[in-house]
Amino acid sequence: MKLQPEPQMPRVWRRESKPHRFCPGCGHPLALKALGEAVDDLDWQDRVVFGCDIGCSLLAWDFFDLDTVQTHHGRTLPVLVGLKRVRPELVPIAYMGDGGAYAIGVQHLVSAAARDEPVCSLVVNNAVYAMTGGQMAPTTLPGQKTETTPYGRDPALSGHPLKGAEMVAAVAAPEAYVARGSVANLRQLKRYLLRALQNPHFSLVEVLASCPTNWRTNAAETWEWVEKEMPRYFPLGELKGGVREEERR
Amino acid sequence: MTAVIERERRAFLTGNEVVAWAALAAGAEVMFGYPITPQNEIMHYWARLAPRYGRKFLQTEDELSAGYATIGAVLGGVKAFTATAGPGHVLMQEALAMAEMMRLPVVAIITQRGGPSTATVIYSQQEVNLACFGGNGEGFRLVYSVAGLQDLYEYTLKAFGMAWRYRLPTIVLGDGYQAKMRGPVKLFDPARQGIDTGMAAPFLGAAGTPGRERPPVHLRNTYNLEEELLAVVEEQARSFEQVAEQVAEYEEEKREGAAILLVAHGIVARAAQLAAGRLRRRGKAVGFFRPVTLRPFPETALRRAAFEAEMVLVAESAWGQLERLVRASLSGSEVPVQAYRRPGMGITPEELEEELEKILAARKSSGWSRGDEVAARAADATGLAP
Structure with missing residues (x-):
């Protein structure tokens, strides 16, 4: 399908795979737009290797005109760690959901951060397992209804939501860059992504993102939730500043 | 690259040492591993030898990571390997299934220990099912079962060659006895003996800007439709059957x-x-x-x-x-x-x-x-x- 006139897209987006496959109102394409613009700004199309995971993130397997590898369960990170170890000139981006990064593959995230692997992780936090039909995620908020917490997440029963960015910031090297942005503030998100990509150490950007399909929310409620509700538990901002350009010289 | 072993020589080594020397001689650039008996000394020797030959080693957080990092290095276009056993081998199968799906030349040395589960650290032949058919797939991989130290040397060399020639994950299946026994081995430069140890080439990050100077490489495991997957697996099966005729070995x-x-x-x-x-x-x-x-x-x-x-x-x-x-x-x-x-x-x-x-x-x-x-x-x- 060819849209006329063609909407404005980052150069690095692959035209042939658009329109994309994400649900209407999904936060992924916004995060991928900010990422695409950041790669465009750096003009790094020949250096960036994109890795995506299982779940909704895998829908991005042919999203970019970038060499891409798709895997699952947060293993995107060790794949890119292996790649970076032998091809230091490449800039690998591990694009994962909160389930892959903070639950089933959390050991990879913690260990890559602790070892200060120079890989950029981009974790989309939409507070649910979306592709599998809306189960509780490590990031599901207290009281939030999901298919496996039909009466709302009860912290006494299933614990509190995991603050992944804070956890990573606690174990990462002093030079690491860790930030939490949101699809509700794309300018800020892009700024974080640019810093993350340019940081020659480990970096993590968590992105608060919407999932109206599984949240069962209308447009106004969706935006309210991602913009107001989520940051009350997951505060936005930079947790670790990385190495700034002026310090690197 | 200068040969690791210039002149043929006899050495008195354990099996795990033999594997490290073979991987060096085969031109492996990097090993990823996680401690588990009886495989440990492969890592120990590799970790000691690797820097002397400009090679790399990373001790990962688990065998999942070791397997997937090996995949990452292979994607980057270098010969890479890992080694594990027993419960570690169970985890490794996840990465090997991905290598099977994407046809990636990952080399894994398996030193079988007792099973099921933790069992003994010493010896068994109970990882045959896992080596041949582990993972949620069809077992499209090469598995060489070695019988002695000389075999370990030669089949480890060969594993790299076959893996890269046929783009198949390749396992060298040994065991704790062979890993730990010490004996005489003849080490040689594979090139001089005409043993192909493979030519590595990048899957990702090759020259040229993707989307401008060349199409982007999009490697995936995931398929939307049953028919799509069927076509992929049928093609893999056909290819594996052809390879099978050429590589099946026996004594x-x-x-x-x-x-x-x-x-x-x-x-x-x-x-x-x-x-x-x-x-x-x-x-x-x-x-x-x-x-x-x-x-x-x-x-x-x-x-x-x-x-x-x-x-x-x-x-x-x-x-x-x-x-x-x-x-x-x-x-x-x-x-x-x-x-x-x-x-x-x-x-x-x-x-x-x-x-x-x-x-x-x-x-x-x-x-x-x-x-x-x-x-x-x-x-x-x-x-x-x-």
Whole structure:
């Protein structure tokens, strides 16, 4: 399908795979737009290797005109760690959901951060397992209804939501860059992504993102939730500043 | 790259040391690993040797990471390997399934230990199922079962060559006995012996800007439709069947009119070979067959050998894992298959001799038709016996 006139897209987006496959109102394409613009700004199309995971993130397997590898369960990170170890000139981006990064593959995230692997992780936090039909995620908020917490997440029963960015910031090297942005503030998100990509150490950007399909929310409620509700538990901002350009010289 | 081993030399090494030297000589650039017995010393020796030859090592957080990081390095276009065993091998299968799906030349050295689960750290042949068919797939991988230190050296070299030539994950299947035993080995430069150790090339990050100067590479595991996946797996199957004909390997000692064909793999094959040879020297009609590749399994050769025998005896340090491969190969034939199963136990030539004698005696007393000692002596006279 060819849209006329063609909407404005980052150069690095692959035209042939658009329109994309994400649900209407999904936060992924916004995060991928900010990422695409950041790669465009750096003009790094020949250096960036994109890795995506299982779940909704895998829908991005042919999203970019970038060499891409798709895997699952947060293993995107060790794949890119292996790649970076032998091809230091490449800039690998591990694009994962909160389930892959903070639950089933959390050991990879913690260990890559602790070892200060120079890989950029981009974790989309939409507070649910979306592709599998809306189960509780490590990031599901207290009281939030999901298919496996039909009466709302009860912290006494299933614990509190995991603050992944804070956890990573606690174990990462002093030079690491860790930030939490949101699809509700794309300018800020892009700024974080640019810093993350340019940081020659480990970096993590968590992105608060919407999932109206599984949240069962209308447009106004969706935006309210991602913009107001989520940051009350997951505060936005930079947790670790990385190495700034002026310090690197 | 200058050769790691310029001149052929004899060394007195453990199996795990042999693997490290072979990987160096094969041009492996990096190893990823996680501690588990009896594989540990492969990492120890590699970690010591690697920097001297400009190679790399990373101790990962687990075998999942070791397997996937090996995949990442392979994607980058270098020869890479990992090594594990037992419960670590279980985790490793996840990465090997991805390598199978994407046809990535990942090399894994497996030093089998006892199972199920934690079990013993010492020895077994209980990881045959896992090595051949682990993961949620069809087992499109190469599995070389080695039988001794020289084998470990040569098949580790070869594993890299075959993996990269055919773009298949390749396993060198050893065990704790071979990993830890020390003995004489002949080390040599593979290039001088004409052993292909593979040419690596990048899957990702090749020259040129993707989307501008060349199409982007999009490697995926995921498929939306049943038909899409079917087409992919059918193509893999066709390709694997073609490869199978070229790579299936075995070793045999024939015996015309053999009463018993003794089948064993790995280190047990050495005991089996000795036992069969001793019996033949005593005039008994016993043949020997060792599958070297367990995937693909040398089915045609085994069928040919088995059909010439009265019966097949499978000996293994597992409860029927090799036996199942043998029975599948012989399906449709009338040749009876018996098993000598010793999961987690070493098998000596003496106990196999005893077992074979017992079977021969029982057969004889029940009026055996063909492979009796008279026929055996007749065969000896034709010079067929070693």
